[in-house]
Structures are given as C-alpha cells and as structure tokens.
Amino acid sequence: MNSETMVKIPVIDFSNQDLKPGTPEWDLVKVQVQQAIHEYGCFEASFGRILEVRKPLFGAMEELFDLPFQTKQLYVSDRLFRGYTRVSLRLQESIQIDDANVAENIEQRLTKVLWPQGNSNFSKTLFSYSELASGLEKKIRRMILESFGVEKYTDELIDSTNYTLRLIKYEGKPQSNEPSLLAHCDQSMVTLLYQNEVNGLEIQTKHGEWINVKPSQNSFVVITGESLDVWLNGRLNSPKHRAMVTENKARYCAVLFANPKGGYQVKIPEELVDEENPLMFKPFDYDEFWEFYASQIAKGDLSTGLKAYSCI
C-alpha cells in the first residue's frame, strides 16, 4: 500500500515579490502552475518569506496543543468538525478557525476562549501566517483562472472566500500502519499547507501511485480542492492525499483552506459549458454542503464529498 516512489511533485518558485499579472515573469510561473495542476493537481510553492514566521508559528502551535484537554475543548464552533477535534485512535488533534485572515476574528473567537487573560502574540502569529498564505493563494488562484480563460471571475471568487485555518498536531509514534489522516480530497478551492520538519504527507497520482511529499522549509504544498474542480465544471483533478506519520517526533501542520463563504452560491461560469462540456454540477452553498459532509465524516466516509453532493 505504501509504495515508496522517487516521483516528486513540481517545485515552483514564487519568491519574486513583484510577481504581477501581465508581466513575462507572471506568465512563466503561470505555465508551470498550469502544467503542475494538470499532471498532479498540486505542487510545492517555494516562498522564502514564510521563513520569517516559521519559528513563531510552530512555537504557537506547541503552546496551543500543550494546553489541557479541558481548555482546548472550550473552543467549539457552530459547525461540526470546525472547532477542536481529537481523534485519539490516530493520535491526531486539530483546531479550525474561519476567516483567519481577519486579525480580530482570531483574537475574539479563538485566543480569548483559550487564554481569557489574553495572548496577543498567539493571535499575531496566526494572523501573520494566514496573511502570507492567503496573499500567495490569491496569486495562485488568479493564475489558475487565467489558464482556463475565466480570469474575469477572479475578484468575485476571491471576495467570497472564507480562509479557514486548520492547525494539526500528529503525535509521534503511531501504533499501527494505518494512516494518521485518512485518504481524502480537499473540499476547498485551493489549500496551502506548511509543516514542521516531520514529513508524512502522501499524494496520489492519476495513476494511483502514492508520492511521499518532503517539502523544503521555505515551501508550501499547494493542493487543489473539489470546490475549484466543480466550479471549473470538472476540468481539474483534485488529488487524493493522506498523512502517514512514522517518525517519533510530533508533526505540526498549518493548513489554510480557501473555501467559498457560506451564503455565496458557487456556480459554474457559462464560458465553461458547451456541447462538448455539458453542465456537470449544480450550484452549491459551501456551508449547506458542509452539513452533509460533516455527517459523512462522522460515518468515517471521507470519499463522498462535494463532487458527489453537487453532481447532476
């Protein structure tokens, strides 16, 4: 099952701070993005600025997960699987916060609950991370939309994004060969993942092979999700992935999901529908979809997601 392979996902350099639409530099990077998502549905985005937040970020995550269980449990969300979750069997814990690119939101909805006496460094660190990652995500999304000729929708889509931050801790020393996170496709538009030095992410290729992803310290792993696939009328291939943690050290992962905002109807652009490409999916509201998906997760079924929910 865990067939080790030498294949690597492509690495694309986003370090150029002046990367602007319409410039030759932009177009060069865009072609690489296009090829990578066509072949793998994902890639590694190298982005040196992330090193500025690396140390505080993983420090903040340690501080968070070191809190007593009873304290972490105080952080609940109005939506199932969007607050604090612990899967003891898999030695995995995670916390999710919606609209993580809004500083006030992190402070009021998360930090104040966990540290009533205040912990502004924690809020600042999470915000800096989300700001960097969401800024990069916007560029990547614009490039993807340009490569499908539907860039006129970029602003509308970006404006209706809920950046959900998911912080995960996988305890070292798993007891079995079972994945620490079961195979799934992300339900987001785009996901950016940043990890500490402990590897574990595996991505499945179109041919069914599992690739071990070993990102460098200055890279995000960028994964396309089913919301984008559906919006592009099935033109993408959002890859299945899982986490297999085999090291004895804890693995920390900060995952930023660019999800559609609840209340916004995600609808396939008419330019992407014609005789050869008939309409494949109904419009959907992400929060309504989530009610359905949460019940699937509760049953342990991560494979029946948005594509199944909204297909015609």
Ligand SMILES: O=C(O)CCC(=O)C(=O)O
């Ligand atoms: O831990 C990882 O590397 C994967 C996390 C993930 O796929 C997710 O949270 O959706």
Ligand SMILES: [Fe+2]
């Ligand atoms: Fe995922």
